[in-house]
Amino acid sequence: MARASLVTQLTCKLESRVGLLAVISGRLAEAGVNIGALLAYEENGVGEFTLVCDDTTKAAEVLNGLGAEVGEESAVSVEMDNEAGALAEVSETISEAGVNIYYAYATACGDTCDCTHATVVFHTDDDTRAFQALSS
Numbered sequence: 001m002a003r004a005s006l007v008t009q010l011t012c013k014l015e016s017r018v019g020l021l022a023v024i025s026g027r028l029a030e031a032g033v034n035i036g037a038l039l040a041y042e043e044n045g046v047g048e049f050t051l052v053c054d055d056t057t058k059a060a061e062v063l064n065g066l067g068a069e070v071g072e073e074s075a076v077s078v079e080m081d082n083e084a085g086a087l088a089e090v091s092e093t094i095s096e097a098g099v100n101i102y103y104a105y106a107t108a109c110g111d112t113c114d115c116t117h118a119t120v121v122f123h124t125d126d127d128t129r130a131f132q133a134l135s136s
Contacts, residue, residue: 010059035052099125102123
């Protein structure tokens with residue numbers, strides 16, 4: 001069964017360069033901030049990051065200190081069984097609530113561990129309604 005929670009995720013952009021993820025994750029670690037989920041990619045010379053952290057305020061301060069454009073937005077974090085069909089069931093529940101999923105990113109163990117759960121973070125057009133649908 002899936003467990004959903006509303007979270008705040010940070011978005012930030014910095015000029016792309018070698019080692020940028022190491023710098024960001026290192027500075028957050030130095031500040032005692034844990035990254036619970038991460039989406040990172042480069043587009044047109046810009047490193048774009050979306051992070052769910054255990055201390056959003058402190059994380060935003062660190063990212064601002066690096067010169068990043070930082071934004072906040074809601075998201076729905078869903079812990080689900082790591083098995084075939086679990087993502088389809090959660091996605092269908094969100095769809096049946098009339099909510100559009102803008103994007104999702106996930107983490108789960110690979111074939112080398114005994115991981116029984118996966119976590120997927122969804123950003124939708126109505127995160128509150130998606131959370132309510134998954135919580136009922």
